[in-house]
Amino acid sequence: MSRSDELxxxxxxxxxxxxxSRRTFYRWRELGxxxxxxxxxxxxxxxxxxxxxxxxxxxxxxx
Numbered sequence: 001m002s003r004s005d006e007l008x009x010x011x012x013x014x015x016x017x018x019x020x021s022r023r024t025f026y027r028w029r030e031l032g033x034x035x036x037x038x039x040x041x042x043x044x045x046x047x048x049x050x051x052x053x054x055x056x057x058x059x060x061x062x063x
Contacts, residue, residue, distance in 0.1 A: 008048075009044070010045050036048075
């Protein structure tokens with residue numbers, strides 16, 4: 001995480017993923033397949049942009 005990193009809300013993450021549904025995102029979390037999340041004291045989730053990028057890179061298939 002760098003100083004220019006940004007915490008994204010779940011709706012922002014879903015938009016970055018091209019409109020994945022909230023239900024799908026939470027299912028991925030249940031299965032341990034979602035990007036690393038930060039849970040705030042109010043129980044809302046955030047994802048560091050750098051963690052989302054790392055997670056997306058790890059999902060690449062060999063071509």
